[in-house]
Amino acid sequence: MHDLINALLLGIIEGITEFLPISSTGHLLIAQHWLGPKSDLFNIAIQAGAILAITLVFKARLLAMAGGWRQWEQRDFLLKILAAFAVTAIVGLPVRWLGWELPETVSPVAWALILGGIAMLAVERVSERGPASTTITWQIAVAVGLAQVLAGIFPGTSRSAAAIFVAMLLGLNRKPAAAEFAFLVGIPTMFAASGYALLESLQNGSATDENWAALAVAFTAATMTGFATVRWLLAYIANHRFTGFAWYRIALGIALLALLPSGT
Numbered sequence: 001m002h003d004l005i006n007a008l009l010l011g012i013i014e015g016i017t018e019f020l021p022i023s024s025t026g027h028l029l030i031a032q033h034w035l036g037p038k039s040d041l042f043n044i045a046i047q048a049g050a051i052l053a054i055t056l057v058f059k060a061r062l063l064a065m066a067g068g069w070r071q072w073e074q075r076d077f078l079l080k081i082l083a084a085f086a087v088t089a090i091v092g093l094p095v096r097w098l099g100w101e102l103p104e105t106v107s108p109v110a111w112a113l114i115l116g117g118i119a120m121l122a123v124e125r126v127s128e129r130g131p132a133s134t135t136i137t138w139q140i141a142v143a144v145g146l147a148q149v150l151a152g153i154f155p156g157t158s159r160s161a162a163a164i165f166v167a168m169l170l171g172l173n174r175k176p177a178a179a180e181f182a183f184l185v186g187i188p189t190m191f192a193a194s195g196y197a198l199l200e201s202l203q204n205g206s207a208t209d210e211n212w213a214a215l216a217v218a219f220t221a222a223t224m225t226g227f228a229t230v231r232w233l234l235a236y237i238a239n240h241r242f243t244g245f246a247w248y249r250i251a252l253g254i255a256l257l258a259l260l261p262s263g264t
Contacts, residue, residue: 003211003213003214004213004214004217006035006036006214007042007211007214007215007217007218007221008217008218008221009031009035010028010031010032010035010038010042010046010218010221011046011049011217011218011219011220011221011222011225012221012222012225013027013028013031014028014046014047014049014050014218014221014222014225014226015046015049015050015053015221015222015223015224015225015226015227015228015229016225016226016229018047018050018160018222018226018229019050019054019160019183019226019229019230019233020160020229020233020245021116021120021158021160021161021164021165021242021245021249022113022158022161022245022248022249022252023109023112023113023116023155023156023157023158023161023249023252024158025104025109025155025156025158026109026110026112026113026156026252026253026256027252028043029104029105029106029109029256029260030256030260033260039201039210040197040200040201041198041201041210041215042210042214042215042218043197044194044197044198044201045215045218045219045222046218046219046221046222047190047193047194047222048194048219048222049218049219049220049221049222049223049226050190050222050223050226051186051187051190051191051194052223052226053222053223053224053225053226053227053229053230054183054186054187054190054226054227054230055187056223056227057183057227057230057231058180058183058184058187061180061184062184062187065077065078077136080136080138080140080141080181081141081181081184081185081188082188083138083141083142083145084141084142084144084145084148084185085145085185085188085189085192086145087141087142087144087145087146087149088145088146088148088149088185088189089192091145091146091149092148092149092152095149095152095153096152100153101152101153101154101155102153102154102155103155104155106256106257106260106261107257108154108155108156109155109156109253109256110156110252110253110254110256110257111156111253112154112155112156112157112253113156113249113250113252113253113256114249114250114253114254116156116157116158116161116162116249117245117246117247117248117249117250117253118246118250119165120161120165120242120245120246120249121243121246121247123165123168123169124165124168124241124242124243124246126169127168127169127171127173128173130171130173132173132174133171133172133173133174134172134174134177135171135172136167136172136177136181137170137171139170140166140167140170140171140172140181143166143167143170144163144166144167144181144182144185145185146166147159147162147163147165147166148162148163148185148186148189150162151163156253159186159189160179160182160183160186161245163181163182163185163186164178164179164182165178167181167182175237175238175242176234176237176238179233179234179237180234183230
């Protein structure tokens with residue numbers, strides 16, 4: 001029962017923090033410090049739940065793109081999503097193979113949270129000075145792909161935050177449009193990352209002793225909370241700024257540096 005409760009809590013944390021621009025890594029770092037570390041397969045499962053959640057939220061949009069290939073607008077949007085994903089894959093795989101990423105320990109995660117929060121405050125202020133735009137350029141698509149790689153190198157950056165704010169900095173300053181594009185790009189990206197991690201887990205044999213009941217609970221919790229979180233965030237940012245999230249990141253980063261051992 002204790003394992004199931006821990007799994008439920010971690011699934012809820014993943015579902016909430018994967019899509020808010022506040023870093024799921026930072027929050028899971030704190031949670032697993034108190035609840036105990038989990039296997040790679042467990043972490044894959046809760047991320048897969050988050051992928052399912054976002055796929056369900058944008059089901060109508062995905063079906064429209066799939067069925068509207070002959071329409072220029074739908075085709076152009078889908079091609080830009082695929083271009084962003086291709087950039088992430090082409091640049092990100094060599095980065096992963098070469099080991100160019102910081103460890104998921106307190107110091108790098110905390111500093112990424114703090115610096116990311118400061119960057120969010122600056123980018124939102126700059127983007128608000130320009131005319132309102134929902135146009136996704138090829139430059140934005142490529143930059144979003146690179147931003148996802150950056151988030152992988154610096155744990156604590158937040159994939160969603162990096163993608164959203166790069167798009168806003170380059171002119172996509174209607175926040176719901178920037179968030180939608182970032183989330184849709186995240187679907188193939190997270191599917192690929194989870195699949196790659198799953199293959200690694202199966203190859204090294206770490207999946208053999210898994211608590212499958214706890215894994216199922218965490219997956220379900222991540223899916224349900226992720227779905228609710230994305231729906232809420234899209235409605236919230238239609239009329240609100242990201243300022244609260246930025247200051248929360250800064251406070252969390254400072255708390256991590258102050259309260260947890262740096263090697264955790």
